Amino acid sequence: MQPTTKSNDPFLKKKFIITSIIVLILTPLCLLLGVTLWQDRRYNILSLIMVILACIPFFLSFEHKKPKPREILIIAVMSAIAVAGRAAFVWAPAFKPVTAIVAITGFSFGPAAGFLTGAATAITSNIFCGQGPWTPFQMFAWGILGYIAGVLGKTDWMKYKIWLIIFGLLSGILYSFIMDIWTVISYDGRFTWSRYFAAAGTAIPYTATYAISNIIFLLLLAKPIGEKLKRIKIKYGLLEE
Amino acid sequence: MKAFANYHPIVIFLYFVFVIGLTMFYMHPIYLIISLAMSILLSLQINQKSFLHSLKWMVPLFVIAALINPLISHDGEKIILYIDDNPITIEAIVYGFAMSVMICTVIFWFGCYNKLMTSDKFLYLFGKISPAFALIISLTLRLVPRFQQQIGAITQAQRAVGMDVTSGNLLHRIKCGIHILSILITWALENAIETADSMKARGYGLPKRSTFSLFSFEKRDALTLTIMFILMTINVIGSFLGYTDYYFYPTFSELVLQPISLLLYTTYTLLLALPIIIELWEAFKWRSLISNN
Known part of the structure; x- marks a missing residue:
């Protein structure tokens, strides 16, 4: 199987350039508008728009790459496992294997696949549990964790348990921090650091649970699933970059 | 409960984008009340069972969220009591309630979204x-x-x-x-x-691929979309002109009833009530068709 070829379709290329410009201009424009024109500081809606805009470049580059069916299927399988994992642990608040599975996908298949698995998991699991204003934030949080995992996966570090533990800990904290931004803004309509630290403080038990569940699932699953993914990758020559 | 759900997905999706966006944008008490009332009406119409079920945890959430604000925020002029030298102000209490109303309203709207915007449409x-x-x-x-x-x-x-x-x-x-x-x-x-x-093997990724979907964009979709855009534009212009501003701090701004703000309230209500109106209209049409026979 040959590695993915960049599309040479001039129409797609044009579309890609136009959308990139839109995203690059739209994002600062929204920020500027939000800060100067809306005196009322409606940060809740602004943050929602920003998070959605932040996800667009990842989707664009995936679309631009013209993904092969095999790549699409692998990402779908991994997010389905994460969704099923989230559903299986519905009785334990915040104790979920999602981040671990997204990160393992990232380790094996690179940053782009990691982001997409995380984002797809957020959308799909919320189709089952109910969409809300938190969906874009979860998309971004899991997506970016998958992306970071993908970058780290290019090094040899993740073969060592100590790095898995550190990654699990930090990813739990990062996830909690991103979701806390949403909690603070949704409540207050504006963002203040004192309020943010207050929210982060009350969320410490959750943050700890996120971190612990990430570490446990990473230690349990990283090796067996990682080996299976590696095998399938070598056997079929998947997602080579 | 089928009428609005049968519209083209883009109509339903834009309706919720507008409604949830405006609800999160306005802090004006009258706008909050309109949005809350409409979200409850629509929920009762299309989503009754799970809506009533969700009230069990929404009501405590509402009260807790409302009571936290005066404990954290000490802005405002009308002080009613001191707790450890920290003033508790009426402004902060009312702001907390307003914020709670908004959060609950947004959650109600998302409940309706989940019901109307099924995964196939999304x-x-x-x-x-x-x-x-x-x-x-x-x-x-x-x-x-x-x-x-x-x-x-x-x-x-x-x-x-x-x-x-x-x-x-x-x-x-x-x-x-x-x-x-x-x-x-x-x-x-x-x-x-x-x-x-x-x-x-079946040709995924080949150029000139056709897709099949059950959704077709009809005249009524165009009509509804136009009405939605007109109502939305009126509200956005009203906000730019400052008719929808409302401040809780340092103290409450005055509620003034001008003809233009009445117009804005009416358009906002109409925009939010579109699915309910469509529903009632279809029911009326159905009944008159039956009675004609």
């Missing part, structure tokens, strides 16, 4: 923007029940060879559980490759 719209990612989501949606089924099959087969997940000590059970998961993943990955090859 995927249809999303597929126009990012076809490959929409495909990932729809495949994931299909794979979840398939995995559950396969887990059942694997568990039974494993029980037959002595790896019973429902008996034995805890360590044995965990071992069996991991074993089942491991078998599932191997199966799922191999199966995925097969599905992918089948997709490729």
Whole structure:
């Protein structure tokens, strides 16, 4: 199987350039508008728009790459496992294997696949549990964790348990921090650091649970699933970059 | 309860984008009350059972969220009492309630969204923007029940060879559980490759691919969309001119009833009530058709 070829379709290329410009201009424009024109500081809606805009470049580059069916299927399988994992642990608040599975996908298949698995998991699991204003934030949080995992996966570090533990800990904290931004803004309509630290403080038990569940699932699953993914990758020559 | 759900997905989606966006944007008390009332009406109309069920945890959430604000925020002029030298102000209490109303309203609207914007409609719209990612989501949606089924099959087969997940000590059970998961993943990955090859053999990714969908954009969709845009534009212009501003701090701004603000309230109510109006209109048409016979 040959590695993915960049599309040479001039129409797609044009579309890609136009959308990139839109995203690059739209994002600062929204920020500027939000800060100067809306005196009322409606940060809740602004943050929602920003998070959605932040996800667009990842989707664009995936679309631009013209993904092969095999790549699409692998990402779908991994997010389905994460969704099923989230559903299986519905009785334990915040104790979920999602981040671990997204990160393992990232380790094996690179940053782009990691982001997409995380984002797809957020959308799909919320189709089952109910969409809300938190969906874009979860998309971004899991997506970016998958992306970071993908970058780290290019090094040899993740073969060592100590790095898995550190990654699990930090990813739990990062996830909690991103979701806390949403909690603070949704409540207050504006963002203040004192309020943010207050929210982060009350969320410490959750943050700890996120971190612990990430570490446990990473230690349990990283090796067996990682080996299976590696095998399938070598056997079929998947997602080579 | 079918009338608005039968509209084109873009109409339903834009309706919720407008409604949720405006609800999160306005802090004006009258706007908050209009939005809350409309969200409750629509929820009762289309989503009665789960709406009433959700009230069980929404009401405590509402009260708690409202009471936290005066404890954290000490802005405002009308002080009613001091707790440890920290002033508790009426402004902060009212602001807390207003914020609570907004959060609850947004959650109610999302409840209606989940009911009306089913996954097939969402995927249809999303597929126009990012076809490959929409495909990932729809495949994931299909794979979840398939995995559950396969887990059942694997568990039974494993029980037959002595790896019973429902008996034995805890360590044995965990071992069996991991074993089942491991078998599932191997199966799922191999199966995925097969599905992918089948997709490729059927021409996935070739140019000039056609897609089939049940949704067609009709005259009524165009009409509703136009009305929505007109109402939305009126409200946005009103906000730019400052008719919808309202401040809680340092103290409440005055509520003034001008003809223009009355017009704005009416347009806002109309925009939010569109599905309810459509529903009633269809019911009326149906009844008059029956009585004509």
